[in-house]
Amino acid sequence: xxxxxxxxxxxxxxxxxxxxxxxxxxxxxxxxxxxxxxxxxxxxxxxxxxxxxxxxxxxxxxxxxxxxxxxxxxxxxxxxxxxxxxxxxxxxxxxxxxxxxxxxxxxxxxxxxxxxxxxxxxxxxxxxxxxxxxxxxxxxxxxxxxxxxxxxxxxxxxxxxxxxxxxxxxxxxxxxxxxxxxxxxxxxxxxxxxxxxxxxxxxxxxxxxxxxxxxxxxxxxxxxxxxxxxxxxxxxxxxxxxxxxxxxxxxxxxxxxxxxxxxxxxxxxxxxxxxxxxxxxxxxxxxxxxxxxxxxxxxxxxxxxxxxxxxxxxxxxxxxxxxxxxxxxxxxxxxxxxxxxxxxxxxxxxxxxxxxxxxxxxxxxxxxxxxxxxxxxxxxxxxxxxxxxxxxxxxxxxxxxxxxxxxxxxxxxxxxxxxxxxxxxxxxxxxxxxxxx
Numbered sequence: 001x002x003x004x005x006x007x008x009x010x011x012x013x014x015x016x017x018x019x020x021x022x023x024x025x026x027x028x029x030x031x032x033x034x035x036x037x038x039x040x041x042x043x044x045x046x047x048x049x050x051x052x053x054x055x056x057x058x059x060x061x062x063x064x065x066x067x068x069x070x071x072x073x074x075x076x077x078x079x080x081x082x083x084x085x086x087x088x089x090x091x092x093x094x095x096x097x098x099x100x101x102x103x104x105x106x107x108x109x110x111x112x113x114x115x116x117x118x119x120x121x122x123x124x125x126x127x128x129x130x131x132x133x134x135x136x137x138x139x140x141x142x143x144x145x146x147x148x149x150x151x152x153x154x155x156x157x158x159x160x161x162x163x164x165x166x167x168x169x170x171x172x173x174x175x176x177x178x179x180x181x182x183x184x185x186x187x188x189x190x191x192x193x194x195x196x197x198x199x200x201x202x203x204x205x206x207x208x209x210x211x212x213x214x215x216x217x218x219x220x221x222x223x224x225x226x227x228x229x230x231x232x233x234x235x236x237x238x239x240x241x242x243x244x245x246x247x248x249x250x251x252x253x254x255x256x257x258x259x260x261x262x263x264x265x266x267x268x269x270x271x272x273x274x275x276x277x278x279x280x281x282x283x284x285x286x287x288x289x290x291x292x293x294x295x296x297x298x299x300x301x302x303x304x305x306x307x308x309x310x311x312x313x314x315x316x317x318x319x320x321x322x323x324x325x326x327x328x329x330x331x332x333x334x335x336x337x338x339x340x341x342x343x344x345x346x347x348x349x350x351x352x353x354x355x356x357x358x359x360x361x362x363x364x365x366x367x368x369x370x371x372x373x374x375x376x377x378x379x380x381x382x383x384x385x386x387x388x389x390x391x392x393x394x395x396x397x398x399x400x401x402x403x404x405x406x407x408x409x410x411x412x413x414x415x416x417x418x419x420x421x422x423x424x425x426x427x428x429x430x431x432x433x434x435x436x437x
Contacts, residue, residue, distance in 0.1 A: 001242055004031040004043040006073070006089070008064045013050035013086065013226065020226040021047065024235035026242075033064070037072040044242045045082040046073060048089030050224060057293040060111065060163040061091030062418055066297040070096045074105065079248040082144040082238050083218045087161055090210070090220035095421070099220045100172070100181055101213035107417050109211070110167040110424035111222070113369045115203035118196050125369040127162040132201050134209045134223055135187040138180040143216040144241035146183065148233045154191055157223045157231050159201055164222040166204040166211070167423050173206060184210035184221060217241075268414075271362045271428035274316040274389075278330060281348040281395065282311040282340045294396070294418050303412045304401035310348060312362055312430075313339050313374075314391040321386040329386050336382050338374055351432050352397050357406035362430040363420045364393035395430050 003021050005028050007014050018028035029043060040046070054063035064070070070092070077083050077098060085093035090111065097105025116123040136153040140146045146153075168176065176182055185207040188199045193207045200207050202222075210221035225231020273279060288309045295307040315333065317326055333339060340347070352360055364371075371392040378384045396419045400409035413419070420427040 001026045001239060002029050002043050003027065003238070004029050004040060004046045006031055006033070006046055006048045006069065008033045008051075008053035008067065008092075010053045010055055011049050011051035011088070013088075013224070016224075017047050017049040017086070017226045020232060020235050023229070023232050024239050026235070026239050033067050033069050037069045040069070040072050040076050043076070043081070044246055044248075045238055046076070046084070047226075048073075048083070048085040048092050049226075050087030050089055053088055053092065054293050055289070056088075056163070057290040058418060059095075059421065060161075061088060061093075061095040062421075063293050063297050064088075064092045065095035066301060066416060066418065068300070070098075074098060077218055080215070080217055080245060081248050082241055084145060084234070084238065085218075085220045086226060087164070087222055087224060090222050091163065093218060093220040095417075098218050099211055099213050100176060101215075101218065107421055107423065108169070108172055110421045111163055111220075112165050112167055112365065112367075112421070112424040113163055114161070114165050114201070115367070115369060116197040116201065117203045122369070122372065123197055125373060127160075128164075128201050129158070129160040130198065130201060131156055132159045132209075132223060133187050133189065133191075133199075134184040135191050135193075137182055137185045140237075142180045143183050143212050143219060143237075145212075145219045145221075145234045145237045147240045147244075148237040152191065153233070154187065155225065155230050155233075156228075157225050158227050159223040161202070161222055164204070165202040166206075166208040166222075168205055168208070169423065176211065177206070179214050180216075181212050181214060182206060182208055183212050183216075183219060184208075184223075268361060268427045268429050271430045273314055276319060276321065276388075277314050277316040278326065280313040280315065280330075280339055281352075282313070282345050283348045285344050285346060291396075297418060298413060298416065301416065303409060303416070305409050305413060306399040306401070308353065308397040308399070310352065310395040310397070311340070311345075312393040312395045314393075316388045316391070318386050318388050325386055329384060332382065332384050333378060336378060336384075338377055338382075352395065352430075353399060355399050357403045358397055358399040359406075359410045360395055360397040360430040360432065361419055362393050362395050362428045364391065364426045364428075365424060366426055368392055 021028040102108045140149045186200045212219045225234045291307045291309040375390040400406040
């Protein structure tokens with residue numbers, strides 16, 4: 001029984017993943033992203049290991065999700081072969097659309113920046129590493145990875161991630177609960193679902209730690225069962241499923257969800273700055289590797305375009321703030337070092353590009369954790385008064401190689417969702433650098 005352990009550049013959990021597979025009585029086979037993808041047909045199942053694929057460039061999992069090997073894994077999963085994604089592997093499954101398994105693998109769920117919550121108060125954001133409890137929320141028979149578990153089973157296993165907060169549109173979440181797809185949820189020691197930190201370590205909707213597709217054959221799980229023996233039942237369940245249903249054929253599973261329950265991506269709006277605001281656009285002194293990775297991912301998919309990336313800050317002021325006061329606030333903000341590191345970044349004083357066929361998009365998280373944190377830091381730590389809100393975003397500029405078919409290229413780029421996940425982000429057309437307003 002051979003299980004492919006899928007590795008991308010930046011994967012770092014392949015060894016403990018292989019050990020867990022062996023403990024379950026199966027044979028792990030390390031399969032790197034650049035190996036012959038046709039070899040995947042020889043495996044009985046797959047585990048996409050955790051780590052930081054492509055250094056989480058653009059956002060966690062999205063570059064790996066564009067890799068041709070994921071197209072082959074989709075084909076293998078349609079045969080009914082089990083696919084487990086752990087931590088970064090879960091992010092890759094979400095970004096590739098394998099979970100929850102919408103029609104045409106449309107993105108309908110997001111894994112985004114952690115928010116450690118106490119009621120309405122944000123206690124912290126970003127990376128978090130701790131032991132947590134997860135509880136089996138459905139019948140063990142509902143998922144290929146829980147067959148060896150008992151009803152309501154609890155596991156205490158490690159969590160270690162920065163973007164593990166599940167965001168799911170309300171209508172889709174109701175559907176997934178009804179279809180028994182919310183497999184694991186964060187719980188306290190008594191098995192109760194407390195929504196606040198530390199029981200819910202990242203602010204996930206419905207305390208979700210792991211979701212599966214409707215057939216129960218693909219599981220995206222944020223905590224790390226492979227690191228401890230207590231998580232072994234997830235792998236022994238995988239073995240039981242393969243023994244029960246293999247060898248697999250192309251008729252076993254269908255990956256589809258009623259499209260009426262999905263919130264699909266909408267066309268981008270035009271960015272309009274706040275009435276009283278300034279914009280600060282930041283560029284790197286050296287090559288921006290995130291832009292390089294996005295460009296390489298596009299070209300690998302046959303989309304010929306250059307990519308530029310800039311950080312965007314919008315500083316909005318209280319209504320009573322005068323122009324002279326705004327000038328002084330900007331000087332103090334610049335001196336604080338909160339917006340950029342002057343050793344490697346600088347404030348862009350020119351347009352983003354001179355190429356007329358280019359298109360720029362400003363992407364912001366719908367829940368702007370970075371902007372909120374920066375606002376708090378400048379007002380509380382640096383005592384800068386007059387600020388209403390700091391908003392953070394990224395400007396992606398797409399410069400098509402083929403100028404005559406630029407619009408077609410731009411549309412192709414948008415359809416990859418490399419720039420933004422429609423569930424977690426706002427994507428706005430940015431008409432180059434706006435003047436002070």
